[in-house]
Amino acid sequence: MNAKAGNEPKGSNAERLALRRRRMESGPAIFRGAFRPFFLGAAFWAIFTMCLWLGHVLGQIPGGFVSDALAWHRHEMLFGFVGAAIAGFALTSAPNWTGRLPIAGWPLATLFFFWCVGRVLPFGLADTSAALIALDGGFYLFLSFLIGREETHGRKRSLTICMVIAAFGFADILDRMEMAKWIDSAGLGWRAGIALVTALVMLIGGRLIPSFTHNWLLKQVRLDPTPTQPDLTDAIVMAVTIGGLLVWILARASGASGTLLMLAGLANFARLARWQGWRCLPCLPVFVLHLGYFWLALGLLLLGAAQFGWISESPAIHALSTGAMATMILGVMSRTSLAMTAREPSFNLAIASACVLITLAAIARVVAGLQIGQSFVLLVVAGFGWLGAFGLFLVVFGPILSSPRKGALGK
Template identity: 30%
Template sequence: MKPPPILSEALRLFFPLAALHGAVWPFLWIVVGGYALPFADAVPPSQWHAHEMIFGTYGMALAGFLGSAVPEWTDTKPAQGRTLLYLAVLWLPGRLIGFVGADAWSLPAGFFDVAFLLALSLLIGRAMLVRRTGKHLAFLVWLLLFTASEAGVRYAWWAGDLELAARCLEAALCIFTVLFSLSAARINVVVINLALDPSGETTPYRPHPGRQHMAGAMVTLYMAVRLVLPESDISAWLALAAGAAFFDRLAEWFIGRAAFRTEVLLLGVGNAFAGAGFLALGATRLGFSITSAAGLHLLSVGALGCAIMAVFIIAGLRHTGRDLTHLPWQAHIAAALMVTAGLIRILPEFDVAAILSPYHHGLSAIVWAASFGVWLQGFLPFLRAPGTDEAGACG
């Protein structure tokens, strides 16, 4: 029996779940609950919040992207129907426990989260094995490292080592940034060429291989040093190098007026946020009067927020048989709201727009929720309706 359209591939189900989680959880935590979690005791609410954004919203978005993209790249059948529902069921317990910050249930929640990520790894690994290709192996390796960082966070919480938990959360954020870099390296080629030639008959844009992978390499080195030598100044210089690599990569967006198309610009803004985030982290660890939270929020709210929304828009259209020539109005509004949410959250931490402080947390959460809400309103009907995937939709 053919599954309903929303269960026909991973992103049709997982993108809306990620958007719903991203819209509702932070709004209720910050605006309604005032940052407090009813059952959080040993673990600070700030770490719970960071964990749920990285492994909840972003983790499910990653599952939607890889669960659809890898079968497309390998020309294999994507997971459908009950398989997708089983994955969603594995993801859900961690989100419910994380919503209330139930320290006592953190370890069982971790088992579900690790099982979810391992099941996703198995699905994409099997697709590569069927085609006997290692071309996309980097995504599987980084997904397994992402799984290991989740296990590290849960272990650190169980052991009461909050400093280790903070390093594991930062490592997870870095891993996701590398995955963004790898994904953008594939998506940008398709998106920029279509922006330059909507007919798809020509491919005038060719990326520079070194520029594509330098940022990810620098982030990898930074993450390794932060984990092994947390007190060393080496990590500060590597953070500056990573930031410079992301800014160097902005040259990919020097394509004239086409750079201002929403789907192109949003990926570029996410890349710029990533560069600024690593520069801020490096400056903080060299003694400049910038809080480490500023750099981390540039990465988590700015860079990854924009990256996720860009993928939601691009893949959400192309995997439902629609092109990027005329974006629905919800795409433009959701993108603008996501960038605005990042700026509201970050600027007061650099003593810019200080008038927003201390209300910028709640205001940013409202705008952030509105971004996901607008995207859901516009794109859920597409994802629930029958549609034909376009060749090369995810690069």
């Protein structure tokens, strides 16, 4: 070691980078970053869950594969598929917030195994099993603890994501308790889960979308005004939306929830317009995030209409889930996977096709919920569109996420 290196203080940047390299080299490539196993796990579970549900809808798989097929489908799409994507994104982003090392190697493998156990146990244990309830929701409580610990020791101390994930864990437990018939909360657990993820999409999307749009427009040498980071207007939109979601959780089918949610939908459409998504249509990795946010605004508007009894909640819930959540997840997972493996953040034909398929799936599912056309046919179209979208993600990113970082040995 030369003199300069020898004089570096303990805990220096060089020392930390060396530790990071040793940790990443200690295990398989798939455990060298949380985005790798959790993004692949999310895509696989999206496909597996939809296959079982489609088989049940088509009468090819009896509903007895779990005690309540509909409740299982709803729970696993939200707390399984969406939860895995949140875990992968949060753990990958945490080092940027904290300046600390990422979780990798056997600790990451153990955490991922913890998530997997929660997915498998319902096939072997009854819904009334305390172990199932504790392990399923406990994963998110432990994840919240890990991220909170990192943030409290890091250079930035913002516990917002940590608190949302903890609340998501409690919502998971509440939904499991209702599935076990220990309580009757009229769907409070899954509604809270939907509301929390919607708020998370609004929060993270509000940071990523204008930033990515601004950067892309600058690359095109566009000198006219470009989107900026969130300001007071965005804070007001978020406050109205969170207020509407809270009233929906606590006072469903009320005039207050309907009014606030419809205001939130209109406010988010206005927020989306400020980001000028039409200007980045040629850049699919950016435009797909605008598309996901469009579904969020539409979903809030439909959910507000449902509170007045004008429509059912089904199209609203699927606009938020199949539309906003799945589209944003597909876009963010694809972009993050490319960036973190040192590849160009541009979508090839397969990923572009996946974006089209998830959009078609969302349209078909929402239209079916509105009872327009042949509902059964639309449900099947939505299901196969979903399978095609996440199947293409696995085909494209399976080899990438299970291989070392491009051009950099050991990463």
